[in-house]
Amino acid sequence: MSEPVTGITTPIRMEYRYTPGRTTSDFLKAMKGGRMEGRRCPSCRKVYFPARGGCSMCGREFAETVPIKETGTLATFAVVNVNFANRVIDLPYVTAEVVFDGADTTTMVLLRGVSPEEVRMGMRVKAHWIPKEEWDYSLANIDYVEPIDEPDAEYDSYKDLV
C-alpha cells in the first residue's frame, strides 16, 4: 500500500463587486468629509456608530442622523501580544472598544499614547485622525484614540456595552 494522499491544494479566487448599502454608504461619505455620523433607531432610540443596514435589535430602518463626538469612553480593551500577518505594529498594543460620545454602540479602534499596564475601563479618550489629504471612505480615517485628561467615566455609563 502506497502512502495516503493527506492533502491537496485547489486554488480558489473569486471577485465580488461589493455594495455597502445605503446606510453604510452615508456613513462612509461622512467619514470622507471628516464627520462622524451615527444613526438612531426609531424604535429603541439607540444610536449606532457605525450604522449598518438597520437596527440589529429591532429590525427597523434608521431614521435620524446624529452627530457623534470625537471624544469617548473606553468600554473594554484587549492587550495584543501576537501580530497578525498583515499588521505591522510594535507589540504589545491595545485594541479598544470605545463608545464615542453621542453613540450607544462601541467601535473597535487602536489605543495609543498609554502603556498597556495603565489602560483601564472607563478611560476617556479622543480620536486622532490621519492627515486630511489622506481621508477616504473609511473608518480607518480614525488612526487611533489616545487618552485625554478627564476623570474616568462611571461604570454604570457603559456597563451595557461590556
Next chain:
Amino acid sequence: MRDVAIVSFAQHSQRREDTRNEVEMLIPVIREALEPIGLTSQDMGFTVSGSTDYLAGQAFAFVQALDAVGPWPPISESHVEMDGAFALYEAWVRLQSGDIDTALVYSFGKSSPGDVARVLALQLEPYLLGPLWPDAVSLAALQARALLDSGKATEKDLARVVSRSRKNAQANPYAQLKGDIDEAALLDEPLYADPLRKHDVPPVSDGAAVLILAAGDRARELSSNPVWIRGIDHRIDIQSPGSRDLTVSPSTTLAAKKAGVPKDPDIAELHAPFSSQELILIEALGLDETRTSINPSGGALAANAVMVAGLQRFGEAFNRINKGDARNAVVHATSGPCLQQNLVAVLEGSN
C-alpha cells in the same frame, strides 16, 4: 401530522440591487409579510432562513441578515445554507412538534456581486470536480445535451418552455424577463452554451422572499384562506453529475410520491433555472401540460435570485390559491448542480 398552512408571503426581486445591501433589502419585505396578519417577528414561534454566504463573499453574512428580523429579545432561529424552500421544510418539521403555532421563513440572495455561475461551482465535490471549475451554466448545458441526445426532447421543446415563461411572466411584477415571444424567434437566437441559448439560462437576479407558516386553528385565525401544505418531502440523487443519468430526476419522482402529488393539479410552480430542467421535472412529476398550468409566474427563467427562487415558487402558488385562482398546486424547489436535490410539496386552499 399536524396541519400547517401558508398564511402570508412577500417578495422582492430585481436585476441588480446596487444601492441596498441584504439587510436593507429584507427589512421592507419582512414588514410586508407580517402586516396582513397583524403580527410582529417577535410573535413568531420560530424563524428560519435560507441563503448562502458565497453569494455575498462574506463569512457569516447570514448572521448579519438576522438584523432585518428584529431578533431582540432573543428569538428561536435557525439557518440552512440552501434555498429558502428548504428552510420552509425545516419550519414545517419544527411546527410538527406541536409547541409552537407560527414560523417565519425568509431567504435572500444577491447573485450580482460575484460571478454567480462560478460561485455555484464551489458547491461541487472539492477533490475531483470542483477544481475543474465547471460553472453552473456549463453543467446545465451538459445536462441539456444529454436530454436532447436521448431523444426525449428537441430544441423546439426548449423554446416552448422559454416562450411560455416569457408570456406568463408578463403578469408578474417581480419578473425581469417577460414578453410575447414565440418559439421561432427564440430558435433564431445564437447558441450560448451549446445546446442552450441565452434565453434557456436564467437571469442574474437579486432578491428576497418572506413566507409565514401557521398551524391548525392559528392559520384559520390569521387568514381567510390559508393555503395548506398537504404533503412535503425532499430527496437527493448521487452527488457527482457524472455518476447519474442527467435526463431523469428520480429524486423528484420519489419526493412527489412521498408528498402525495395529486393527478392534474391546477398549477405547478417548478424551480427550473434552465429550460431543459423544466422538461425533466414535468416528466418526473407526471404532469400533463394541457391540464396543469406550468409556472404561471414565469418561474426561475423569469427571475432567479439564487437561494430565493425556490421559496418564491411556494409564494407564487400561495398567491394564486389564496386569491382563488387555483384550488391546488404542486411546488418544487431544487438545490445543487443539475437538479441534484429536489423538494416537492402539495398545496391546497381552504375554500
